[in-house]
Amino acid sequence: MGLKRLDKLIALNCNVSRKDARKLIKDAAVTVNSRTVLRAEELVDPEVDDITVKGYNFTAKEHIYIMLNKPKGVVSATRDPAKKTVVDIIPDELRRKSIFPAGRLDRDTTGLLIITDDGAFAHRIMSPAHHVFKTYEAVLSFPIDENDIEKLESGITLGDGTECLPAKVKSFTVDGLPAAEIRIREGKYHQVKRMFLALGNKVESLRRVQIGSLKLDPSLVEGECRELTENELELVFIDE
């Protein structure tokens, strides 16, 4: 990559304006090889120098993978004219040009969402052919019974005739409320809600807790995110 001006590099990789990059540097939020650098024009080589922004290691890696604990009320999109998106809530130090959510969660669904700029990775997660199971915890209006589980596990037909692939289901309770853990490998529109609707039940709240074997980090409160480690990335494609 060679030598680059520090402000230009931060602006490009963190997807902030050159002015904001200079402010980060002026506010002593940037270090190069453990030394706080206050000059925006400092020349650095991201492949050689160890750069941090607000304590996060800055890398010139090809792609970024972010684990977000999605809060309610934000849409799983890159841009929206009226509503806040999951990309809007990614902090500057992790934001890059062309990041997008790898999959969709409804506006009122919370939990694990991966934000990336790697299109091939996102396709692998989302395509049913790749068998990546997504695990959800659904709080329900009514408890489910063995008969419901049998229907979901053998492939339920939705109200409009759409056939679902077999799911894996466990019944449990959340604070005394009826709930189910459901694992599916498709991502049809409102799929989990419609699967329970087909049983005459209703999803009161929905949270995604796992993708493949990657679990939502319990230390992330809703709205918080962090970069995935390389080991965690591999877990996405390992089935339990």
Ligand code: URA
């Ligand atoms: N199924 C749903 O109904 N909603 C989601 O957000 C995800 C899966």
